[in-house]
Amino acid sequence: MTITALPTRTRRPSLETRVDGSSALAPKRAIAAPARTTARAPQIRPVPDGTEARGFVLYVGLGEDAAASDHIELARLVGELRALTSRLAPSAETHAAVALAPAGAGGRDVDVVRRALQDPAVQQPVVDTDPGIVIDLTRKRVAIGDEIAALTYREFELLQHIVLREGSTVGRCAIIDALWDADDENRPNERTIDVHVRRLRSKLGDYAEIIRTVRGAGYRFDRHADVTVLATGPSPDRF
Template identity: 85%
Template sequence: MTITAFPTRTRRPSRELPAVHGSSALAPAPLRPAPPAAAAPSSPVRAVPEGTEARGFVLYVGLGEDAAAADRIELARLVGELRALTSRLAPSAQTHAAVALAPAGAGGRDVDVVRRALGDPAVQQPAPEVDPGIVIDLTRKRVAIGDEVAPLTYREFELLQHIVLREGTTVGRCDIIDALWDADADDRPNERTIDVHVRRLRAKLGDYAEVIRTVRGAGYRFDRHADVTVLAGGPSPDRF
């Protein structure tokens, strides 16, 4: 007799929920909290005054040669990377790079040096040193060098004045003697003594000693320069 085995059917678990007895079957399902309402979009904040529009921005990058070498990067590569990033984020943006040059050994932070070099109006530019020059006041009979008054004697000022009034003309030593000393004066000098007077005058003029030039074999001469101011009012104060 042949016995045939039939496969056993595995009973799958029922997906039906188990019956619930009692009053809990009528209880409502717990409520989930409602999601918070989306905040209303805020209006953009204007960073520029009314009547103007933002057209771009400037990014100052301070990176000296030593710092760039320490970071193992060249300025050209850094510029290229920043340009590529800008192009990726804002394809419509236009870029311009300018390298700021400064004297070797200039102090201060690199970024501050860059801002000054590129004329950032927000950075106070150091006032250039202006040479106050020399003022020869013929009316008040004094010489001012900057804020200081040169301690000239009466004779030294007369000598300076005589040469200054003949601007552009070589004044001989004999002419100076005849103009500033009487013919019978006991202290009437010779030509060599005039050189001594001029040397003392130049010493008191300091950095402006060369306003009185020596013309070899002829005498002395005054030529006007940008840092020399001559003040004279009324008739010539010269003795002639």
């Protein structure tokens, strides 16, 4: 009796059923990669109601020495920036202004530029302004800044006489007749009037030239922005 060996059947592994009902040999699902978050474009800050954006200002702080160390001239840098703007926005209109400052001015270049170009967001430095000269005809005194000029009675009368004839040339003889009586033993001559005017000017300090000499004719007063004349009531001039 011949016994033929039958081929051994390979036992297929049984599928293990998990508690969740899935097969242990079931192919695993690919885990999806998290989606990339697209960066949002920066939002433009809305302008106040009733207004519209018409352009912008770019302050560039670059002194001449710094520009030289960067091997570029300011004029070339300005030209390059304007060309770039024209290329990116052909409809744009450009205007370049160079900020000037006293040589050796301290501080950051960009801050100097902003102040020089009157940036409203920058506090401007307080500039000491010259208060000028005040000729008070009512109180008969002259104030130069915070100081009262030490004029004599005659010197003030001389100044007042010329000031009240603003814009007109006052002759030396007219001054003598107005300020001295005909029989006054101290009545001066024309040459003496020049001495009186010279003394008056010396007490006016930086404002000596408010009394101008008109060669061969006399003296003249013209109003200036830093000269204030105060007078109330009728003219204090006796004539």
